[in-house]
Amino acid sequence: MSLIATDQTLSGSFDAFKESGPLKTGLPPSAYTDEKFWEAEKAKLFPASWVLVGFAHEMAKSGDTVPVTVGDSPLILVRNQDGSIKAFHNVCRHRCLKLVDSPQNVGRLLKCPYHAWAYGLDGALRSTPYFGGEEPNSVPEGFDPQEHGLKEVQCAVWYDWIFVNVSGDAQPFDEFVAPLKNRLDGLDFEKAKLVGVIDLGIVDTNWKFLMENFIEPYHVQFVHSSTTDQPLIDHYIVDDGHCQGSAVDLDDENEGGDGSGNTLAVSSRYLTLFPTFVFGRYFPDQMGVHLNIPVGPGKTLQRRAIYMTDGTELDTESAEKLKQLWIDVHKEDHEVCIRLQEGRKSTVADGGVLSTHWESSVRNFQEQVLEAVSK
Ligand code: FES
Ligand SMILES: [Fe+2]
Structure with missing residues (x-):
């Protein structure tokens, strides 16, 4: 991947990002806070993408x-x-x-x-x-x-x-979705049924923080200790070109969790397609999609659609309970993503340092961002 010089058009330096050695740094704060970077995303990245x-x-x-x-x-x-x-x-x-x-x-x-x-x-x-x-x-x-x-x-x-x-020259749509489709394990959309859409409103964070947070499983056991019960080491990384995320394979769907039905402790797929598509599958019978709409460098509108993959029609009480679980999970994520944004205001904030094991896919996501705005 060629990361061409961007410094003439974007304020801030991307040298540290481009030159990082075996230990990888993340994108500099300006990529999340700067109007020029946001303008470049609007002019180049989003129009060129699906x-x-x-x-x-x-x-x-x-x-x-x-x-x-x-x-x-x-x-x-x-x-x-x-x-x-x-x-x-x-x-x-x-x-x-x-x-x-x-x-x-x-x-x-x-x-x-x-x-x-x-x-x-x-x-x-x-x-x-x-x-x-x-x-x-x-x-x-x-x-x-x-x-x-x-x-x-x-x-x-x-x-x-x-x-x-918008540009009309992104890769063919079938190619775009192929890496995610290949990981659906026989999921039959014909059977799926919508449970509902949750409006999560405007989150005070850059859209990339929401994506990166979904891509890496490193935070899950710390941030979601009350809503999930998935040890970090059960996760493996998915890093396949423009499809990034993680997955958990458990032998027995009934194992794990606290038995209350209020936590997620199941085999899962957390998959994204660059730049903003987020798909989650929670075995045996649930999937969800995030609609992330970037509206400013520090603001993203978020909605989530919840589906039962086996066609089950939930009664109102179960549907509300499920929606509330997801609202709680999203709130936990929003809290850290808002603080990621706030941390970028500090004079000592830089690109940070990424785990070579758990956050290699975050780094690849960021490289795609920089490549897209540098074209
Ligand atoms: S602007 Fe005149 S008809 Fe639309
Ligand atoms: Fe999370």
Whole structure:
């Protein structure tokens, strides 16, 4: 991997990171706090990547439309009449007004509130009233509506998860998900059932801290002692290109835990896809996905969708109990991630030093970050 010089465009030095010897340092504080680094992530990293932007079940009906932002680009996700989900730049082709500003069902047409240009759910421009003059259907000479449809953005839906790639030149989606798909151990999405989505709100930390925290299992037995019962040494590291995380294989799912059902002590997969996709599987019957939306260098919006993988429909009490368990786990993670962010304000803060055993995948994640913003 080539880590090219970034110092002209990014404030702060990455020399120590690039030059670290057998003991690896982490990214310097500026990568988490600096506006310039954040601007580079918005301009380069997120648009070039496959980014999770939403849950398909939240836009179930034809005409359901959800505005999202990737980098600085306003986008819209639209459920079409054929059931497919498409993504477009959220920009009217007349005068570039942001078309949709809140989730809504638009019926069959996306109508601009300014001069009433209307687009089909497929993005095609359908009407431009009085554009050519006094006649309602007139258009100026040389104007071809076919050339003025909404600009489409590359979009892929995998099970309940909607991804977009703004640049259009990320690797093919199948290749992107392959390293995670290969670790699903026969998981059948047809059988899976949504339990619910937890809104965790804005967390005062950089998005990378949430990712790194999920990738490394080193903290689990210390931070989650009240919600999990998985000894560190049961974990092994997954470090496979842009798929990073860890896993635990236990022989007997009924072993471990305190027997109360209030803790997690099961075989698990904690897997990520660069940059922001987080997938957890908890045997025998649960999985979860984090929707991480970076909104500033020190702020990340987080939601979590919980699913039963065997199709079990939980009663309300069990569903609430499960949601509360996950809220508690996330809170434990948020607390340390917020303090990671706060620690970066210190004059003595640097890249720290990473465990060559437990945090090698964190380091590889960080190298991918630096490579993506350096392009
Ligand atoms: S800006 Fe959309 S119709 Fe004029
Ligand atoms: Fe954690």
